[in-house]
Amino acid sequence: MPEPVIVPSYWLSRMDAVTWLRTLPDASVDLVTTDPPYESLEKHRAVGTTTRLTHSKSSSNDWFTVFPNARFLELFVEVHRVLKKNSHFYLFCDQETAFAAKPIAEQVGFKFWKPLVWHKLAIGMGYHYRSTYEFILFFEKGKRKLADLGISDVIAEKRIRSGYPTEKPVRVNEVLISQSSLPGECVVDPFMGTASAGVAALRLGRSFWGNDVSEKALQIAEERLAQTGGTACAQAPFPQRSLAW
Numbered sequence: 001m002p003e004p005v006i007v008p009s010y011w012l013s014r015m016d017a018v019t020w021l022r023t024l025p026d027a028s029v030d031l032v033t034t035d036p037p038y039e040s041l042e043k044h045r046a047v048g049t050t051t052r053l054t055h056s057k058s059s060s061n062d063w064f065t066v067f068p069n070a071r072f073l074e075l076f077v078e079v080h081r082v083l084k085k086n087s088h089f090y091l092f093c094d095q096e097t098a099f100a101a102k103p104i105a106e107q108v109g110f111k112f113w114k115p116l117v118w119h120k121l122a123i124g125m126g127y128h129y130r131s132t133y134e135f136i137l138f139f140e141k142g143k144r145k146l147a148d149l150g151i152s153d154v155i156a157e158k159r160i161r162s163g164y165p166t167e168k169p170v171r172v173n174e175v176l177i178s179q180s181s182l183p184g185e186c187v188v189d190p191f192m193g194t195a196s197a198g199v200a201a202l203r204l205g206r207s208f209w210g211n212d213v214s215e216k217a218l219q220i221a222e223e224r225l226a227q228t229g230g231t232a233c234a235q236a237p238f239p240q241r242s243l244a245w
Helices: 017-022 040-046 069-082 095-107 170-180 196-203 215-228
Strands: 009-013 029-034 083-093 111-119 133-141 154-156 186-189 207-211
Touching: 009 196, 009 215, 017 069, 017 207, 029 069, 029 170, 069 083, 069 095, 083 095, 083 170, 095 111, 095 133, 154 170, 170 196, 186 196, 196 207, 196 215
Parallel strands: 009 207, 029 083, 029 186, 111 154, 186 207
Antiparallel strands: 083 133, 111 133
């Protein structure tokens, strides 16, 4: 008799990322991969070395809300708490943010392995050596073996053009999710944007919990995930923790 087909589920929320993580149970998540709107983007925007941070062709809303480096400690404390023992955490960031984030993540208990490189296959904006890549910091809680030790630390994939601001290619997250989770496990992104990580998770048979402060991002994410074929959860798929503490 054939095994029943299990359709992966997704649950989306709209609130501050740290506040949302605080509602999740301890050790309830198998993998976190996320891309916060780090504060150095404001500096790049001020000197004209990055674009589409206030408005984009696909969205006229003022979506850009900086997550300051000063909040990394509370963010990483919650990420560490919600992750199960022997799990991984991936943080997309630029070179400047990497220097701020790494020691804080280590302070809360993560082991830092190395920065992965997302090679965008095209030159970007800038004044001093124009950028063609972005870092993905690779952290570990406990000890978990990667699925394939032969995968390179450089992931080459074209950047998304004319999409939602800072949108990541689904394939980049497919590499991370394939390496650090199994079918049926739960992937979380507290800064999901339009849910590229969620699309990757569902395609690979994982469930997805995502959050973002932007209403427009949430609308697009819901459409994308529904089209991917996952089952939406109307409410949290677990008893939420009380925030009255």
